[in-house]
Amino acid sequence: MAALKIFSVSFLVLFLEIALIRWLPANIRLLSFFSNFILLASFLGIGLGCLLADARARLFAWFPFILLAIVAGAATFRLEVSVVATGAIYFTSGTNEDILQIESVLLLPAIFFVVVALFTALAQRMAREMSTLPALPAYTWNVAGSLAGVLMLGAMSWYELPPSVWFGIGAIVATPLLLSAEPGATSSRSRVLGPVGVTLVAATVVLVHIISTNTLWSPYYKIVVRQQGDDTVVEVNNIFHQSMAPLEQKEYFYQWPYAVFGDTFENVLVLGAGSGSDVSAALRHGAKHVDAVEIDPTIIRLGRELHPDQPFSDPRVTVINDDARHYLRTTTKKYDMVVFALIDSLTLQSGFSGVRLESYMFTQEAFADVRDRLTDNGVLAVYNYFREPWLVDRLANSAAVAFGTEPYVHVHEARSFLGVMLAGPRVAQMPASPAIPERVTAFGQSHAPSPARLHQRDRNIEPASDDWPFLYLRDRHIPRHYIYTLLLILGASIFVVAPVVRRASGRWSWEFFLLGAGFMLLETKSITQFALLWGSTWVVASLAIVSVLVMALAANFVVSRWEIRRPWVVGTVLLALLGLSYLVPVGRLAFDSLAAESLTYVVLGFSPIFCAGLLFGSAIKRSTSLPRDYGTNLLGAMAGGVAEYLALITGYGALIGLVALCYAGALIARPRVGK
Numbered sequence: 001m002a003a004l005k006i007f008s009v010s011f012l013v014l015f016l017e018i019a020l021i022r023w024l025p026a027n028i029r030l031l032s033f034f035s036n037f038i039l040l041a042s043f044l045g046i047g048l049g050c051l052l053a054d055a056r057a058r059l060f061a062w063f064p065f066i067l068l069a070i071v072a073g074a075a076t077f078r079l080e081v082s083v084v085a086t087g088a089i090y091f092t093s094g095t096n097e098d099i100l101q102i103e104s105v106l107l108l109p110a111i112f113f114v115v116v117a118l119f120t121a122l123a124q125r126m127a128r129e130m131s132t133l134p135a136l137p138a139y140t141w142n143v144a145g146s147l148a149g150v151l152m153l154g155a156m157s158w159y160e161l162p163p164s165v166w167f168g169i170g171a172i173v174a175t176p177l178l179l180s181a182e183p184g185a186t187s188s189r190s191r192v193l194g195p196v197g198v199t200l201v202a203a204t205v206v207l208v209h210i211i212s213t214n215t216l217w218s219p220y221y222k223i224v225v226r227q228q229g230d231d232t233v234v235e236v237n238n239i240f241h242q243s244m245a246p247l248e249q250k251e252y253f254y255q256w257p258y259a260v261f262g263d264t265f266e267n268v269l270v271l272g273a274g275s276g277s278d279v280s281a282a283l284r285h286g287a288k289h290v291d292a293v294e295i296d297p298t299i300i301r302l303g304r305e306l307h308p309d310q311p312f313s314d315p316r317v318t319v320i321n322d323d324a325r326h327y328l329r330t331t332t333k334k335y336d337m338v339v340f341a342l343i344d345s346l347t348l349q350s351g352f353s354g355v356r357l358e359s360y361m362f363t364q365e366a367f368a369d370v371r372d373r374l375t376d377n378g379v380l381a382v383y384n385y386f387r388e389p390w391l392v393d394r395l396a397n398s399a400a401v402a403f404g405t406e407p408y409v410h411v412h413e414a415r416s417f418l419g420v421m422l423a424g425p426r427v428a429q430m431p432a433s434p435a436i437p438e439r440v441t442a443f444g445q446s447h448a449p450s451p452a453r454l455h456q457r458d459r460n461i462e463p464a465s466d467d468w469p470f471l472y473l474r475d476r477h478i479p480r481h482y483i484y485t486l487l488l489i490l491g492a493s494i495f496v497v498a499p500v501v502r503r504a505s506g507r508w509s510w511e512f513f514l515l516g517a518g519f520m521l522l523e524t525k526s527i528t529q530f531a532l533l534w535g536s537t538w539v540v541a542s543l544a545i546v547s548v549l550v551m552a553l554a555a556n557f558v559v560s561r562w563e564i565r566r567p568w569v570v571g572t573v574l575l576a577l578l579g580l581s582y583l584v585p586v587g588r589l590a591f592d593s594l595a596a597e598s599l600t601y602v603v604l605g606f607s608p609i610f611c612a613g614l615l616f617g618s619a620i621k622r623s624t625s626l627p628r629d630y631g632t633n634l635l636g637a638m639a640g641g642v643a644e645y646l647a648l649i650t651g652y653g654a655l656i657g658l659v660a661l662c663y664a665g666a667l668i669a670r671p672r673v674g675k
Contacts (some may be wrong), residue, residue, distance in 0.1 A: 001204065002133055003133065003137070003141050003594070004130045004144065005129045005177070005180070005285075006126070006129045006132075006133065006138055006141040006142055007129055007141050007142075007144055007145040007148070007399040008145065008150070008176065008177060009122065009125050009126040009145070009177055009595055010126055010141065010142040010143075010144070010145025010180060011127055011146070011148050011149040011152075011173055012122060012144040012145075012149070012174055012177070012208050013042075013046060013119065013122050013123060013126055013145075013146070013149070013164075014146040014149035014153060015149035015153055015169070015170060015173070016040040016067075016118075016119075016170055017038075017039070017119070017120070017136065017151075017190040018149070018153050019148065019153060019163070019166045019167065019170065020038055020042075020070075021225070022163075022166075023163050023166070023208075024038060024074060024097075024111070024215055025038075025237060026221065026222035026238070027074040027075070027076055027084075027211065027222070027238070028048040028111070028239045031064065032625065033141060034373050034591040036641060037108055037111070037485075037489075038111055038112075038115055039110075040489070040638050040641045040642065041050070041111075041112045041115035041116045041119070041362070041639060042115060042119045042621070043118065043121070043520075043634050043635070043637045043639045043641060044116050044119075044493055044497075044567075044634075044635065045115065045118060045119025045120040045121075045123060046122075046123040046126075046631070046632075046634045047497075047631040047634035047635035047638065048116065048120045048123070048496065048497065048500060048631065048635075049123025049124040049126065049127060049420075049498045049631070050118060050123055050124070050126070050440060050627045050628070050630045050631025050634065051122065051129040051497075051627065051628060051631035051632070052120065052124050052127075053128050053131060053627030053631075054502060054627070054630075055124070058123035058124070058182060058341050058397065058535060059120060059121040059124045059125075059406045060121050060124060060177070060178075060182060060195045060533060061121075061123065061197060061213070062117075062121045063118065063122055063125075063174070063197070064174075064178070064196075064197040064198075064199075064200035064204070064371035064387070065200060065292050066114065066118045066121060066205070066482050067118060067200075067204050068200050068203060068204045069114070070114055070115070070118065071167075071208055071211075071491075072207060072410075073114075075207060075210075075211045075429075077365065086611055088137040088266070088448050092260050096418065097454055098455040104130065104573055105264055105636060108146060108485045108489075108666045109480075109485060109488050109489055109492065110674070112178065112489055112585050113492065115529075116496075118283040121444070123260060123631075124554060125177065125182060125627075126142070127631065128182055128628035129182075129183065130142060130626055130627065130630070131474060131626060132183050135620050135621060135626040136559065136617070136620060136621050137560075137625045138626060139556060139617070139620050139626070139630070140556050140557075142630075143549055143553050143556065144427060144553065146549055146592075147164055147546060147549040147550070147553070150379055150542060150546050150549065151546065152169060152371075153166065153542075154542040154546075156169075157219040157542070158219070160216070160217055160218060160219070160297070160298060160529045161217070162209075162212045162215070162217050163208050163209075163211075163217065163602075164205055164208050164209035165214050166385060167204060167205045167208045167209075168205050171198075171201040171202060171203075171204070171205050174198075175198050175199075175201070175203055176597070177439070177639050178193075178194045178197040178198050178201070179194040179195075179198065180194075180497070187565075190504045197233065197319040207255070208359065208417075213574060216298055216302075218296050218297065218298030219296070219297070219298075219574075220236075220243075220269075220295070220296050221236035221237055221296070221298075222237055222238075222468070223235070223236055223298055223302075224238075224500060225302060225306070229290035229521070230241075230245055230246075230249065230599055231243040231244065231245045231249075232244040232306050232307075232308075234275065239460060241275075242274050242299075242342070244269045244275050244277070244302075244303070244306055244307045244308065245277075245283055245308065246308050246309060247277065247280045247281055247309055249441070250277050250439065250441075251440055251441055251442055252282040252440065252617075253280055253383040253418070253438040253440075254280075255284065255285065255424065256282050256383075256420060256436075256437075257337065257339075257379065257381045258281070258284075258422060259434075259435070260356070260431065260434045261379070261420075261430075261432060262284040262428060263286035264286075264314060264336070265282065265285070265286075265287055265336040265337045266287065266288045266336055266338065267289050267290075267291075267333070267334070267335045267336050267375075268282040268287045268289070268290045268291070268335060268337045268339065269286065269289070269290075269291045269333075269337070269338045269339065269373065270282065270290060270291070270292045270293065270294070270297075270339045270340040270341050271324035271327070271328075271339065271341060271343065272294065272324055272340065272343035272358070272361075273292035273293060273294040273300075273303075273339065273341055273342055274299055274303065274309035274341055275292060275299055275302055275303030275306070275307050275342075276292065276303040276307045276309065276312050277299075277309075277311075277312075277316055278292075278313040278339050278341040278342075279311040279537060280293045280307070280309040282337075282339070283316060283317070287316065288316060289316050289317075290314075290316060290317045290318070291318050291320060291333070291335075292311075292312065292313075292317055292319050292320065293317065293320045293322055293324050294319070294320070295321070295322065295323050295439050297321050300312070300319055300321060304319075322359050323531075324343070325360045325366055325369070325532070325549055326362050326365065328369040329369060330464055331437075334373060334374065334375045335373055335374060335375065335378060336374075336375055336377070336378050336379075336380070337378060337379050337380075338370050338373060338374060338379075338380050339380075339381045339382075339383065340379070340380070340382040340383070342383065342384045342385075342386075343358045343361055343384070358471075358629040359469040359470065359471050360466060360467050360469050360531060360532055360671075361466070361467050362394075362395060362398065362464055362469075362471045363398065363464045363466050363469055363471075364398040364401045364402050364454070364464065364465055365402075365465065365466045366396050366466075367380070367401075367402035367403070367423070368397050368402040370402070370424075370578075371402055371403055371424070374424050374425070374426060374502055377425055377426050377639075378424050378425060378426060378645075379422055379423070379426040380403075380417075380421075380422065380423045381400070381420075381421070381422055381423070382395060382399075382420075382421040382422075382423075383418070383419065383420045383421070384403075384415040384419065385415065385417065385418050385442075385489075386411075386416070386417045386418070386419045387416055387417055388417060388474070389411070389413075389417060389455075389458075390458065390461050390470070390474045391417070392409060392411055392419040392455055392456075392457070393457045393458040393459075393461035394406070394419075394461050394462070394464060394471065395419070395456075396409050396421060396455065396457040397419060397457055397459060397461055397462075397463045398463035398464060399421065400423075400425040400457070400648065401413055401425050402423075402425060403425065405423070405428075406427075407421050407423035407457075407528060408421065408423070408427050408428065409421045409422075409451060409453060409454070409455040409457065409588070410436055410452045410453050410454050411455045412440055412450045412451075413453070414450040414452075415440045415442060415450045417511040418440060418442075419455065419517075419674070420452075426527045431634075432489060432613065436452040438450060438452070446468065459473075461462050462475065462476070465651070466532060466586070467585065467652055467653045468647075468651040468652075469652075472647055473648060476648065476650075477648065477649060478645055478646075478649060478651050479648075482645060482648075486642055486645065490642065494637070495533070497635065500641070501622060508632065509628075509632050509669070510664050510665070510666075510667040510669040511670045511671070512619060512629045512630075512632040512633040512636065512666075513632050513633065513635060513639070514609070514618065514636060514640070514662045514663070514665045514666035515615060515616050515633055515636065515637035515662070515663070515666045516633035516634055516635065516636025516637040516638075516640065516660045516671060517593070517613070517636040517639045517640035517643065518612065518634070518636075518639065518640065518659050518662030518663045518666065519612050519616070519637060519640070520636070520637040520638075520640030520641050520657055521640045521643060521644060521658060521659045521662065522609055522612060522659050523544075523545075523548050523609070524542055524640075524641075524644050524655075525549065525581075525605075525652060525655060525659070526547075526605050526606070526609065527545070527655065528652055529585070529586050529605055530543075530544050530586075530605065531600075532596060533586050533597070533601055540664070547606060547609075548585050548606075548609055551606055551609040551610045551613050552613045552616075554610060554613070554616045555610055555611075555613025555614045555617050556613065557619050558614060558617070559614060559617035560617075560621075561621075563618075564614055564615075564617075566620035567615060567643065567670060568667060570611050570614050570615055571611075571615065571663060571664070571667045573611055574611035574612060574615070574658050575663065575664065576655050577604070577607050577608045577611065577659050578659055579656075579660075580604060581604050581605070581608065582653055582656045582657075584604060585653060586601055586627065603634060604611075612663065615663070615666065615667075616633070619670065640662070643655075645660060646658070
């Protein structure tokens, strides 16, 4: 029974963590760019809850109240994060609806600490249940429950089930816990408060269902489809994403490359095909075959059902549900034209990383992949509303590096810096002054003339790279709103944590704190690395998290049977593997076999995690207070999540050095046997 309770509450903790990372950004506009804050809040809350395991107050009874308050608040106040930042781009909703704008420095901490409170209440119950078993078995059941939570939400994403099902599963798991007594508590308390808690959790599920009415839930977004005039509009996470209309009513740039070069493109690749307008343009201009790559299966289905031109029904079209960069890396086909079809995902790759879903599509390495997929007379076409001239400069500079020739670029400044870029061998055959329409005819915008001008790129704007994939930052810096918010959160967290640590039994463990910080950075690195290898899909992110938990279980299995008597040996191997990972990032080595490439990078990526698991498992095995040390470890993980923002300046490769410092520090702080 004790093991089952540990499994259940651990399942609930990680399941709700990932569910909120998906659900909250879908209902609070632009929070989709700050999902990492929910992750940090959950780690702080779990850490606090573990440290409060022996407190007199029993916080788990408050969990249903706080969960209902979070859902009701997001539904009632129509909150919007207001970001005023120079040198960074955030795609706003463009809505005319009444919303409550709150500066990010105020709203993000408020959301942060409500989520902290939720997970503090949950984690205190988890820690109390874990204290009923020896440390190592308790940790094993904890990891197993967490693994089950990830797999469950992954399965529900696969079947595109709505949030009412997610929260319904959470309610089912929470009900026995609410109705049963905590360790050391009287059953009479549960008989009184349990039914109230179950009622509130059920009310939360009902409210989530009401909020989700008339919405679709893909693995990436909340999707709303509505009719506006002759256009079918698709909104994702409450932000306008795309419209479906006959090709003649769409912007000119869909057909412009064909107007310049003629109907001479036989094989066309459309990346980020969306609902199909770019595919429709290729078919209209005589393409013999079009490969349409789109990452979101729900948007593909909407295009099949609702696009008036029905491009995906044409026998000349092959629709491929895949990450665009992954497709480029794995296909052997050659194309006369590759089209970047207004690729802007409006969401993060995962809640464990600050990288947006499309970021790896616009690096100089990605453009080099495109170059390798073009025929000897091929061309790359990129167009979008880029908002800022420096973003156009970044793409032009990246293309210049990849192709070794000057790209052609023109922009419409009055239309959100709509830019059209052509690169590749066929650019040399362009007419000297191609005709550029003055009317963009953009959906929802003025149709007044907007003359284009040739864009002279600023060579000082750094191209994005696989190591520094931050497309929407003008230069290497941490935006001020991040700094202010992080400082406010860290300051308040210290204020809250300090008295809890002072009252916790035993002393503060720098070993567990540094192990947590290092592991969080290592996990983030693994997720971003495997997004490059296998694509920035939800499957890859989920499998990376699952793999991390499996490595933790495997390490735990080893530690339960053999004593780690020389941790410095394990630490030395770990540091050596980190050094090798730094020297051999994904893509550095050339492979003829995709299987061989995957196996090599899996070993390089997950062997350090296994070693880290050995160090943590052996430390847990010696723990005199599992709640205290586990809580300290999770606070360290929060610090590691904050440290990830340094990658905005250094790139991800440099974070490996920080990981190495964390583990070296943990080894130094490790108490000697018998001390």
